[in-house]
Amino acid sequence: MATALKFVAPENKAKTFIEGKHQILINGKWVEAASGKTFPSYDPATGEVIAQVAEGDREDINRAVSAARTAFESGPWSRLTVSERGRLIWKLADLLEANTEEFAEIESLDNGKPLKVARAADIPLAVDMFRYMAGWATKIEGSTIPISVPYTPGTRYLAYTLREPVGVVGQIIPWNFPLLMAAWKLGPALATGCTVVLKPAEQTPLTALRLGELMQEAGFPDGVVNIVPGYGETAGAALAAHPDVDKVAFTGSTEVGRLIVQAAAGNLKKVSLELGGKSPNVVFSDVDLDSAVAGSASAIFFNHGQCCCAGSRLFVEDKVFDKVVEGVAKKAEKIKLGSGMDSNTDMGPLVSEEQLNRVCGYLDSGLSEGAKAVTGGSRHGDKGYFVKPTVLVNTNDDMKVVREEIFGPVVTAIPFRTSEELVAKANNTEYGLAAGIWTHDIQKAHRLASQLRAGTVWINCYNIFDAALPFGGYKQSGWGREMGREVLEHYTEVKSVCTPA
Numbered sequence: 180m181a182t183a184l185k186f187v188a189p190e191n192k193a194k195t196f197i198e199g200k201h202q203i204l205i206n207g208k209w210v211e212a213a214s215g216k217t218f219p220s221y222d223p224a225t226g227e228v229i230a231q232v233a234e235g236d237r238e239d240i241n242r243a244v245s246a247a248r249t250a251f252e253s254g255p256w257s258r259l260t261v262s263e264r265g266r267l268i269w270k271l272a273d274l275l276e277a278n279t280e281e282f283a284e285i286e287s288l289d290n291g292k293p294l295k296v297a298r299a300a301d302i303p304l305a306v307d308m309f310r311y312m313a314g315w316a317t318k319i320e321g322s323t324i325p326i327s328v329p330y331t332p333g334t335r336y337l338a339y340t341l342r343e344p345v346g347v348v349g350q351i352i353p354w355n356f357p358l359l360m361a362a363w364k365l366g367p368a369l370a371t372g373c374t375v376v377l378k379p380a381e382q383t384p385l386t387a388l389r390l391g392e393l394m395q396e397a398g399f400p401d402g403v404v405n406i407v408p409g410y411g412e413t414a415g416a417a418l419a420a421h422p423d424v425d426k427v428a429f430t431g432s433t434e435v436g437r438l439i440v441q442a443a444a445g446n447l448k449k450v451s452l453e454l455g456g457k458s459p460n461v462v463f464s465d466v467d468l469d470s471a472v473a474g475s476a477s478a479i480f481f482n483h484g485q486c487c488c489a490g491s492r493l494f495v496e497d498k499v500f501d502k503v504v505e506g507v508a509k510k511a512e513k514i515k516l517g518s519g520m521d522s523n524t525d526m527g528p529l530v531s532e533e534q535l536n537r538v539c540g541y542l543d544s545g546l547s548e549g550a551k552a553v554t555g556g557s558r559h560g561d562k563g564y565f566v567k568p569t570v571l572v573n574t575n576d577d578m579k580v581v582r583e584e585i586f587g588p589v590v591t592a593i594p595f596r597t598s599e600e601l602v603a604k605a606n607n608t609e610y611g612l613a614a615g616i617w618t619h620d621i622q623k624a625h626r627l628a629s630q631l632r633a634g635t636v637w638i639n640c641y642n643i644f645d646a647a648l649p650f651g652g653y654k655q656s657g658w659g660r661e662m663g664r665e666v667l668e669h670y671t672e673v674k675s676v677c678t679p680a
């Protein structure tokens with residue numbers, strides 16, 4: 180149990196938190212699940228249970244939605260000025276930043292990612308997201324609109340729009356960036372004045388619960404954000420189908436994305452989806468190959484490949500194919516696998532046994548169909564959920580490893596000759612989340628950026644995120660955008676007002 184865990188300091192806040200009680204946050208109170216049930220959260224480096232967490236289900240979701248509804252309609256939140264709202268969000272960012280180390284340790288233990296990565300990326304990006312959205316709270320505006328109305332000649336009108344919060348929002352998030360996904364979802368909801376029921380992923384509920392404590396400390400009124408940990412099929416499904424939820428925002432698998440859409444049909448709640456990907460990352464022969472190789476390796480291996488935007492199909496111009504593949508394989512072999520809490524670790528375990536089996540299943544399928552692993556190709560060790568960083572070649576377009584999202588440290592390398600051939604192949608996917616282009620030919624880069632059907636295109640870089648830059652998918656990678664000005668549209672309704680004047 181928790182006492183066997185290795186912490187950076189023997190007595191620290193992360194340890195105290197993990198060893199404490201993990202309940203459901205409803206209307207400002209921490210409560211047990213109505214059913215009294217709990218579920219385990221694991222350290223994926225060892226497979227050991229690190230915490231028991233209250234297991235919310237339909238009943239708890241109903242209570243949480245009711246609290247969010249009251250907070251939205253008549254609670255103090257509904258009367259705050261936009262400036263007060265912005266200041267609360269900013270305060271949350273400050274508190275989170277001040278507790279970076281604690282959050283990074285909890286995240287590393289619950290998810291498996293290296294502590295140094297959580298410290299450098301996950302937590303600061305979440306802080307930034309809250310700060311960016313705090314700024315928007317005071318800048319969400321309607322407009323005045325000159326109108327003519329042909330059937331009321333001679334009458335002048337004053338017409339304007341108001342941008343109002345969409346209402347009670349259900350937010351269902353995944354386990355790959357647990358805290359950051361919570362921040363991407365909560366930031367715009369709070370900036371626009373919505374209230375929330377958040378369901379963290381069952382694999383990684385802990386940082387969201389700790390964030391709930393910080394929200395109380397910051398002074399958010401009761402019921403503004405309710406947090407219900409639990410399973411997708413129970414708590415998640417109840418939230419997506421709830422008739423009193425005005426909008427559901429989901430990040431996760433395309434398969435569950437479809438279920439969310441069906442569940443939302445009952446009351447036609449608004450839906451935004453951030454789903455899977457099979458993103459092409461393209462290397463041309465004219466580029467500085469060292470940086471393209473390093474960038475392409477990190478495009479797939481960052482976060483153990485558990486990124487919706489992972490550069491999982493590496494397209495390389497044929498004359499440099501062998502060189503680039505060899506370079507990426509060498510980088511893969513240098514990656515040190517281990518517990519996220521070990522400071523030497525470059526790559527931790529996958530998040531769960533289920534993901535380990537899923538990724539190994541893809542490897543077996545690819546290899547049995549004739550793909551060749553230049554490096555990796557199997558599980559690493561027999562304890563914890565580690566997979567060797569893998570580069571596959573000799574694939575064809577029909578293989579599952581080329582078509583489906585693997586969500587592990589596995590890249591398929593594919594040669595191409597012409598840009599035309601490349602565009603057709605790169606777009607030959609049901610997904611459209613992201614793409615990478617490595618070339619020094621400026622025209623080629625921008626032409627290709629417009630030809631690729633993807634919500635984000637990185638040129639001579641990869642995995643560059645900022646709270647101001649919209650992110651989301653074409654095709655079956657999703658509906659809508661997260662971050663930037665664009666996300667605010669999904670959390671607001673536009674009201675047109677007009678009067679003779």
Ligand code: NAI
Nearest residue numbers: 352353379380410411415416431432435454455487584586
């Ligand atoms: P998932 O889509 O099942 O889980 C994501 C979230 O949805 C979790 O909070 C889960 O509890 C919830 N959920 C599951 N079933 C639900 C339902 N019927 N109704 C409402 N909510 C539900 O993803 P899972 O099973 O953890 O991973 C499977 C695959 O999904 C991965 O291998 C990867 O390909 C993809 N995935 C994509 C992510 C992304 O960032 N786009 C994140 C996580 C997974």
Ligand code: MG
Nearest residue numbers: 411431432435
């Ligand atoms: Mg699932």
